[in-house]
Amino acid sequence: MASSESKPYEGKWTALTVRKTFLDYFAERGHTIVPSSSVVPHNDPTLLFTNAGMNQFKPIFLGTVNKADKLASLKRAVDTQKCIRAGGKHNDLDDVGKDSYHHTFFEMLGNWSFGDYFKKEAISMTWELLTKVYGLDPQRLYVTYFEGNPAMGLEPDLEAKELWTSVGVPEDHILSGNMKDNFWEMGDQGPCGPCSEVHYDKVGGRNAAHLVNMDDPLVVEIWNNVFIQFDRQQDKSLKSLPSKHVDTGMGYERLVSALQDKQSNYATDVFTPLFARIQEVTGARLYTDKYGKDDVDGIDTAYRVVADHIRLLTFSMADGAVPNNEGRGYVVRRVLRRGSRYARKYFNAEIGSFFSKILPALVEQMGEQFPEIVKKQKDIAEILDEEEEAFAKTLDRGEKQFEKFVAELNKKGEKKLSGLQVWRLYDTYGFPEDLTKLMSEERGLEPTDESDISKAREEAREASKQVKDKAQSFPKLNVHQIAELENQYKISRPDSEPKYGKGDITASVQLIFTGEDFIKSSKDVPAETPLGLILDRTNFYAESGGQVADTGRILVDDDVAEFKVEDVQEYGGYIVHIGYFSHGSLSSGDKVICEYDELRRQPIRNNHTGTHILNHSLREVLGDDVNQKGSLVDEDKLRFDFSHKTGVTHDELRKIEDLSNAYIKQNAQIFYKDVDLDSAKQIEGVRAVFGETYPNPVRVVSVGIDVDMLLENPKNPEWRKVSVEFCGGTHVDQTGIIKDMVIVEENGIAKGIRRIVAFTGDSAHEVQRMAKEFNNRLQELEKLPFGAEKEEQVKRTGVELGQLTISVLEKEELRQSFAKIQKSVVDEQKKRQKAESKTALDTVTGHFAKAENKESNVFVGQLPIGANMKAISDVMTHFKSKDKTKSVYVFGGSKDTGVVHGVYVGTELASRGITAEKWSLTVAEVIGGKAGGKEPTRQGAGTQPEKLDEAVKTAEKWLADEMAKLKV
Template identity: 40%
Template sequence: MRLLRLPRLPGAATAWARVPRVPRVPWSLHTPQLRGLRSAAQVRSDFIEFYRARGHELVPSSPVRPRADPSLLFVNAGMNQFKPLLLGTADPRTPLSSLRRAVNSQKCVRAGGKHNDLDDVGKDHSHHTFFEMMGSWSFGDYFKSEACSMAWTLLTEVYQIPKERLYVSFFNGDPGSGLPPDLETREVWLQLGLPPHRVLPFGLEDNFWEMGDTGPCGPCTEIHVDLRGARDAAPLVNRGCPEVLEIWNLVFMEYNRYWADASLWPLPLRSVDTGMGLERLVSVLQNKSSNYDTDLFLPLILHLHQLSGAVPYSGGPGLLDTAYRVVVDHVRTLAVCIADGVHPGMSGAELVLRRILRRAVRFSLEVLKAPEGTLGRLVPTVAQILVSFVLQSWDSTHLCVINENEAQFLSSLKQGTRLIQRTLHKMEPGAAFPASVAWSLHRDLGFPLDLVDLVLTERGVQVDPEELDQIKAQNKVLALVYNRTLVDQVSEGLCGLILDQTCFYSEKGGQSPDQGYLSTQEAVLPLSDVTSCGGYVLHVVQVSDLIRTGDQVQLHLDQSSRLALMMNHTATHLLSFALRQVLGPTVHQRGSHVSVDRLRFDYSTKSVLSPSQLLQVDLVLCDLVQRDLDVFCEELSLRSALSLRGVRTVDEVYPDPVRVVSVGRSASDLLQDQGQNQNSGLETSVELCCGTHVLQSSDLQDVLVVSERQFIKGISRIIAVTANAAKQAREVGVALEQEVDSLWTRVTGSAPDSLQAAERLAKEVGHLTNEVSLQVLMKTVNQLSSLLPGSYVFLLAQVHSGKVLCACQVPKVRPGLGPGCPALGVRPWVSGPGCPALGVRPWVSGPGCPALGPALGPALGLGPGSGPGSGPGSGPGLNSLIGVF
């Protein structure tokens, strides 16, 4: 009997090697009732009728296109249509709100989006783009005891799986999360007759289910079956052994998580969500080691063999058998999706389905050498297998969709092959295939790039990858947005472009968008902003010449600004880690912003950092930079990522899987090491992040905190800079420190030998104080002028040590606002009497503005006629004001 061999997981080899290799004995030979094996249709029917007899309402499968859920391309789990009930958002006027027990078999597609099995389909015997998820539900009705009891009865009495071949797992708790072990579920299984050695404890990764970083969650118990039997298979559970399979997952939603790192609160309405894949269960009950050997797929494989005339399917790993699996899997998906109203197209789910169809055509034509129209001829067999329960509606018009798209792609393939042949004839020996031709095949004819590589490899030619990457930056305009309306063309003004692909990072996760510009053959389009809108990236540009949908544009990324953003974002992660190292694990991020020139980091604290603490933070940052640590970016399941102790999260909704950025060690290594060292995640920076980062910590060159103040009560704000900006800031700091030290020596040293010397020393101290404070004022004025460009006038002033310090900026486009002009009105930043008219000179930035001091004196509460340098007098006591005109 052929046995499927899958790659072993780490840690599984030892246990797997200890098991004696004896032939698997089908239990159907020892169970008279199973000599006539159940068909897949009977397995599905038995499941549904079992639960209907126990008060569960049959809820029809929803279409594979999600209803009002923009986060999904396709329905990918049985719980999707029950989300409103689980989240407490179900409309009380709908039948869904009154549902207490439910059973269904949900059509699911996993291809594209967060859950994408497309590239794995055909390579193994278990991944599918379309599958059925059979499930039972309790919404505030029964809980653990009844759920486990019903599942046990169904498997052992209805499906007649031998009890001695079943193993169950339960949640053994997680002290770090404050979660106790689920001993209630363990006791239920023991009472049902399972011996203790087949009731196995596992942790968060395997036995705790969460919808996301917030919302309903709870422990789960999984049921595993040993396909061989006559042994103790407990060491093989959850170890990747192909003969010990998980067949059912029972989730008990009893908690609600409000924040990713907060404690869990009990749910007022506890629910049960169970899910069991039909394809896997059928392979178990029909005693097959591969899903493709069951009656869900085998009739399709036999029909495909008849149509293609290829070598018969043998179930091996070779290209021919892979092609069989790809075609029969994909044609099932095509039939179900088209029947549910999803047709191959150019965006979203339609684009994914188009890729599935073309992948199936390619394997059918190129590998199996099947004739045109093969996919369409397989559809009636799909309909017979899935019957009316899955394919509620199917007619000839749906068949035409497949045939038309297949014919269109075949035409493109032939045209593309001819173009490749002509190009090869014109090429010099040893030359690289023109990237422009390869991209044209892909963009204009829909010719897959991997197929281009395959055709060229057979002829000993390759495409220059660098040239191809350069050409990929040329993109097509899919949509234009003008005045919040979709239009076909724009001739001038500010508008938004949606492209088929982009290299620009849109503003999210606290990181500013990329900078750069777009260009066409006729015009340059300066980029004003890049933002995400409804799942699309919107490029806001200034148009001065006609641009239409369908036009080709070239993207020009400002690499210096991208690099600065990368450095500042990585520095933000290092700063967060450094603060935790100095202040302890109670420090939590409360906000951040990464821009080209600096980074801002807000964190919870009881008081501002002391000078010694600032010095310790600086030492930690310098050490991290100098150690030249690798920066790792990888995707993990959300549950795995959050199980890392010390992982930094903020109050956001994270996708699943989620991107994890770590410094020094990869998140995967930390997960593996966590069993021996629970604090491994606390020893480095580990955060969930979607931003751009450098490859090594030394790429930052330097990181320096330049400002730290209390933002609001309990939250402090840090401003830091990197690279050259940090170097310049250090140089300024050193110069300032030397000047202060010099003055301090002169003040604390011998007394001045004359009154004039003492006055000069006092003026130097006052000038130094003014310079430090004026830097802040002038920087604020520059920031205001950049936020409100044009003809605005900005004036800031404040009292510092009894002196009036002011910074002002007047654009040259307003020449009438010159010295002595009384046309400027100033309003106080805080409440107080009105301020007099002022006159300033163009582009003044600093002290000594003409006619400014005497006018500001009364407004600031100084004595009548006072100016800069005068002491405080009577008045309302204002200490700062701002004018914008």
């Protein structure tokens, strides 16, 4: 219970002291300070991001929390939870920057009671903290309570109303609210209950009751107390929960705004340090907290968007949400692109390394409370730069194309982009749909119908899927066609040196290959037909040396034509870009832009350089008999086949992985040079694939030592300590970019040939996270008390461990840990089995041993054991072998957990015509299931355990009836 002696803080309220005061207040009142859970809910597929403070406590409310989980023992808790609302059901992205209180990333302060205190204590502490500790003016505060819903059988929450009155809230500041505002539900089913909100009037000196819950930016909800007291059933009815809970959430940014007496969250020191850094980086005018039409140049809006977005980007990436084209990864990517466009348009910032320059200010501001962003700062900065750089390539062209679309609309007198145009801006230029929507709003256009966008998207994807399948079997250039290119068309081999650089290039179309013939124009070729483009130069990597081909697009600016590249192959020095036209056509001589997918190539580079490092480490650890026998390098993994006569031990694997990662951590520069083949072969320790034919000159790739230095003294034995290979693939500039290497598979694929599969970069980090998470699960599983829940979890965990793709070494450690847990369960099962068998047998033999049962030859009844078929069987076996005259019908288990049953008909009853089959059949008709076995026994499991008592009585009655018939 709160203390009546609490006093307000006498200093100035800073964002840091606001958060600390909240946590300290509840900690002093018996609440455990719980760290924020990840903003990426890896174990909750129902959520895109953690969007509320209660997410990590859902298992407690649902009653599914593991008994060994540290949360299971919580009675009171307090936390500040990182939240993101930028996708899925909860999405505030469109509102960010436009008003003073919406954020895609925010903190939710919360205090929690799990079956401990309820409304009285929660309301009392809420009011005391706000008015006595934080010192907010009670006249500016308004509270709401649930008005009830007769149609759903819900009474008004008058208890909450009276409690607010008792702590001193004026009558005209207590308002009723409907189901939407004042009744909280986790979902269609499950825990729910009335809630009581606290709203704050930023103006003061008036009665603002009529503005509560009216979306007025100056009267905002700051805290919500949810009283979880019902359980919503499948039929929509409500049952009272046996334990009542309190779930509260207070908007941290809104609270800081109130305490600093600011009408905008963005005018507080939650954001001002970020604004200062943005101003420093861009040289823009100072932030003035203007909105709408008052923000004439749009720069204040841009400040808000950039500051908000760096928060979302940093915290999402720190918790594992890497930008990509799916799910939460796509949310991160589109937020970054949205922010990049704001930075370029309003701050004239150079895109490519903008957000990474703002990042240090955020880390300095919030790193103490959330150390994960300090730890991941370098990785986050690298990802931000990679993503910005990729988008920067198409941003200009995309905006130019958007303006072209707008001009076309103006000519027609129309005010809305088509779904196809919106989709094309995304598909060709990387503009997320919400960015196009934002640009359309700026130009006064009407929003495009979502159904039109969806239709264009689905049609494009369906066409793409069909043509991709055909592209996989696109014909190769044969020897006659190669000669035709040389002699008839006089086509020179293309310059492919640009593939080793970064960025787009321009090129000229030479010819178009249909798969059978060469043509000079695709004008008459049906859309989405697989074709091969032959250019005079290319930056696309053609599949070779184990490295997969690049994908991307070849296009004519101004959206005249777009050719999607699905594969790139080289035949006799000619490079064929295989793909299809999404629109438009090309002819020989046309100038085109070649745009490979940099975001796909980056992990390929990681994996290729990683392959070289792995090859070197294998020789260092396993010896000179290791030679490359094959490899595959794609965006997901590296796969390396090598000669080795014996299996690789785990100790050797650990050395290989450690040596590789030590090499990576050196951040060694990658050197490469075309060298005369004979001279290159002289370099000590150079690696090449046996039997491979190499060109002359050959490209030499060295990790850490300049190739010219190698050639000055090629026989220097020190060069054996360096990774040097003949290779025409693409590589990173520095090994540090690879970050980490994790070996996830090692096995034999043929006699004397082994295979290693490994992950690098973000993929390596993800499997490391998965391994750590699984290890935590095992620790919780080990603590779980023995019982049915633990047995079931052990079964499930064993299957999941087998399917887990993680480090080979970590997986072995997890297997060993799991094996100990599994053995303890098996041992306990055996112990319990033995004890239950003894209990079962003692119960029955004890019955016959009693003086009053001396003449009895029959026992029918439920035994004090679980649904243990072995114990039932042991009882039957005992009488069948040692006391054959007596008959038993025994039951184990309960109506809640399941039931097993078994019968043995002794010689005395059998001589009178009683059979186990008939007896068990009668019981099975009641309890469900079937009973099997050979006379004189039957046993089975009931499918309707709730009829256990009835089944026992039926067994007794059937025998009594049969015996009565025999007497007659």
